[in-house]
Amino acid sequence: MIKTRNSFTLLKELIKTSFKMRYQNSVLGVLWVLIKPYATFIVLFLIWSRIRQNDDVEFFSLYLLTGIIFYTYITEMVTLGMMSLLDKAGIILKVNFPRQIAVIASQFNALINLVINMLLIVIFILANNIQVTLGGLAYFIFLTISAFIACLGISFFFSIVSIRFRDLKNIVDLGFFLLYWLTPIFFTLSSFPLGSGGVMSYILKYNPVGILINQVRAALGVYGTIDVEKGIIFFLGSLIIFILGWSFFNKRIKRVAEYF
Amino acid sequence: MNDIAVSIKNLNKSFFIADNKKDTLRSLVVSLFNQGKSKPFHALKNIHLDIKKGEFIGIIGRNGSGKSTLLKVIAGIYSPDKGGEVTVNGRMVPFLELGVGFNPELSGRENIFLNGAILGLTTKEIKKRYNDIVEFSELGDFIHTPVKNYSSGMKVRLAFSIAIQTDADIYILDEILGVGDGAFRSKSIGVINKLIEQGKTVIYVSHSLGSVQKYCNRVVWLNQGEVIFDGDTRTGIDQYRQSLLEIEKLQKAEEEKYDRVDNDIVVSKVRAEIIKDYDLSIRAAIQNKKLVQNYNLKFSLTRDDDLLIYETTSNFSNISNLVECDSVYLTLKNLNLSEGDYYVDVAVLDENNDKVLFMDKRSTVFHIERSEVDNKDRGLLTLDKSWDIQKYISKN
Numbered sequence: 001m002i003k004t005r006n007s008f009t010l011l012k013e014l015i016k017t018s019f020k021m022r023y024q025n026s027v028l029g030v031l032w033v034l035i036k037p038y039a040t041f042i043v044l045f046l047i048w049s050r051i052r053q054n055d056d057v058e059f060f061s062l063y064l065l066t067g068i069i070f071y072t073y074i075t076e077m078v079t080l081g082m083m084s085l086l087d088k089a090g091i092i093l094k095v096n097f098p099r100q101i102a103v104i105a106s107q108f109n110a111l112i113n114l115v116i117n118m119l120l121i122v123i124f125i126l127a128n129n130i131q132v133t134l135g136g137l138a139y140f141i142f143l144t145i146s147a148f149i150a151c152l153g154i155s156f157f158f159s160i161v162s163i164r165f166r167d168l169k170n171i172v173d174l175g176f177f178l179l180y181w182l183t184p185i186f187f188t189l190s191s192f193p194l195g196s197g198g199v200m201s202y203i204l205k206y207n208p209v210g211i212l213i214n215q216v217r218a219a220l221g222v223y224g225t226i227d228v229e230k231g232i233i234f235f236l237g238s239l240i241i242f243i244l245g246w247s248f249f250n251k252r253i254k255r256v257a258e259y260f
Numbered sequence: 261m262n263d264i265a266v267s268i269k270n271l272n273k274s275f276f277i278a279d280n281k282k283d284t285l286r287s288l289v290v291s292l293f294n295q296g297k298s299k300p301f302h303a304l305k306n307i308h309l310d311i312k313k314g315e316f317i318g319i320i321g322r323n324g325s326g327k328s329t330l331l332k333v334i335a336g337i338y339s340p341d342k343g344g345e346v347t348v349n350g351r352m353v354p355f356l357e358l359g360v361g362f363n364p365e366l367s368g369r370e371n372i373f374l375n376g377a378i379l380g381l382t383t384k385e386i387k388k389r390y391n392d393i394v395e396f397s398e399l400g401d402f403i404h405t406p407v408k409n410y411s412s413g414m415k416v417r418l419a420f421s422i423a424i425q426t427d428a429d430i431y432i433l434d435e436i437l438g439v440g441d442g443a444f445r446s447k448s449i450g451v452i453n454k455l456i457e458q459g460k461t462v463i464y465v466s467h468s469l470g471s472v473q474k475y476c477n478r479v480v481w482l483n484q485g486e487v488i489f490d491g492d493t494r495t496g497i498d499q500y501r502q503s504l505l506e507i508e509k510l511q512k513a514e515e516e517k518y519d520r521v522d523n524d525i526v527v528s529k530v531r532a533e534i535i536k537d538y539d540l541s542i543r544a545a546i547q548n549k550k551l552v553q554n555y556n557l558k559f560s561l562t563r564d565d566d567l568l569i570y571e572t573t574s575n576f577s578n579i580s581n582l583v584e585c586d587s588v589y590l591t592l593k594n595l596n597l598s599e600g601d602y603y604v605d606v607a608v609l610d611e612n613n614d615k616v617l618f619m620d621k622r623s624t625v626f627h628i629e630r631s632e633v634d635n636k637d638r639g640l641l642t643l644d645k646s647w648d649i650q651k652y653i654s655k656n
Contacts, residue, residue, distance in 0.1 A: 005382045013377040017363055017370075024365050094360040095378055096336035254339040257332070258275060
């Protein structure tokens with residue numbers, strides 16, 4: 001059908017435009033995609049490589065880098081997705097194009113940033129002489145896609161809610177700021193005495209972003225072991241979030257133009 | 261059924277206007293304790309419209325009458341209230357605004373692809389039409405510079421050029437005819453005319469009654485969300501003009517606290533009509549309540565910028581058969597004015613023409629239309645002309 005083909009064109013053009021716009025008129029341009037996580041990495045590395053003790057991390061630089069890059073990936077997907085309809089208000093009020101495209105395009109922009117950042121990870125993997133197995137690579141792709149599906153579902157939900165409820169952006173920003181400290185990005189779960197129980201240990205243990213990041217590390221042979229069961233539960237959870245977000249979006253989108 | 265392009269049945273559209281917007285947490289919490297129900301605003305009321313293929317339909321009405329809402333419902337941006345139905349047969353392209361989604365930082369070329377995609381084209385289709393778009397826009401090498409460096413005229417030209425290349429069956433135009441300078445305008449109007457010849461459907465909203473009259477073969481007049489006229493363009497526009505005038509007069513009367521009841525003699529129902537392109541016929545009703553013996557009538561023609569064009573006073577002597585109601589007719593021949601809107605003022609004077617018994621400014625309005633050929637000429641009048649050129653033969 002013509003309509004689906006146009007949707008692809010539109011998706012392509014929207015991704016292209018926002019990619020171009022993001023680093024328009026900046027001297028370093030696309031390099032900024034690398035600079036931000038890498039600068040965070042350097043600071044955390046300098047501090048934590050001295051403080052950390054008694055952990056079982058062999059490749060700390062890669063442990064840290066994968067944590068930072070995947071956490072950034074999740075944050076970008078959700079924040080860009082949340083603002084995707086509001087940012088396109090001017091077009092939405094004038095042309096009836098499939099609104100889903102605007103949300104999906106924002107997710108691809110985050111994915112592109114992840115792919116660029118993966119180059120750094122590849123360099124570190126080669127430098128540390130880590131052997132990534134074919135199965136590990138497949139598991140890594142499976143995890144990345146699962147995360148994409150989950151964030152897309154959340155974005156579908158948030159993009160609608162944020163139109164009427166503008167506080168959402170601040171709430172999400174705060175949420176991600178707090179989650180940062182509850183996710184094993186620079187520390188390991190094993191360095192905490194989890195056996196004591198309590199709310200904190202519970203959150204640390206079942207934080208889905210933490211589970212994702214640790215499985216990614218395992219898939220790349222950086223740290224820990226692959227637990228396919230966790231991966232599959234994560235994927236199924238992502239699928240449920242996606243279906244919920246998608247149906248919420250489709251129910252509300254028809255009237256969305258009235259609320260801008 | 262197959263010749264219907266857009267079918268609108270039982271269309272209602274209401275918006276809920278909350279007294280206080282609940283888009284922040286604070287106002288949400290406040291509103292929980294202070295529940296004021298939002299009142300619905302009915303922007304469109306019970307609209308039934310069948311737009312046939314090949315129709316050039318004009319939608320007129322005052323600001324806030326629901327024109328834009330109607331267009332947005334047809335374009336699928338707003339959805340109708342429950343029970344209403346809008347069916348569109350064929351590919352529709354809405355131009356509620358030219359250059360939707362234009363990105364000022366991107367070049368004209370990049371914007372063609374972006375805007376084309378937004379308007380429903382595929383990359384292949386845009387590539388195929390790219391040269392035509394650039395050529396029509398007359399941008400030349402500027403197509404590679406960022407749109408932010410364009411003049412507003414250039415931007416409009418580019419946007420219009422993309423818009424007309426979308427190859428739709430139904431076009432929705434909101435005030436976008438006649439953009440750009442004179443040369444581009446006539447070029448774009450040529451394209452629109454071609455669209456009509458090809459049997460495309462155009463839905464056109466404009467405040468410029470002249471252009472609606474010129475292009476549309478059907479007119480829909482909206483007032484406060486309701487269709488109050490649907491049919492012949494000429495009749496619709498005349499009625500609409502008349503109502504605008506009456507509203508204006510009402511406002512004026514209110515301002516001046518002007519009371520007509522005291523007048524001994526009143527002129528009403530003034531109508532002016534152009535016959536055979538160059539003759540004007542004015543008629544009016546006279547209510548002679550006190551049976552004033554002798555009076556004279558004065559009619560003045562003014563252009564919409566208050567320029568006096570002609571004024572004439574009658575020279576009635578001894579009006580016999582005094583009755584309470586009279587009709588008066590005035591015919592003006594060879595009124596070779598240029599295209600535009602003109603007004604008729606009316607006054608009643610006493611027999612010596614020095615006391616004003618009654619006066620009414622802008623009693624009626626009429627529109628003069630001239631053909632395309634005459635249109636290129638400018639000025640107050642449209643004159644009969646003939647050009648002649650004689651060769652100068654040198655004596656050597």
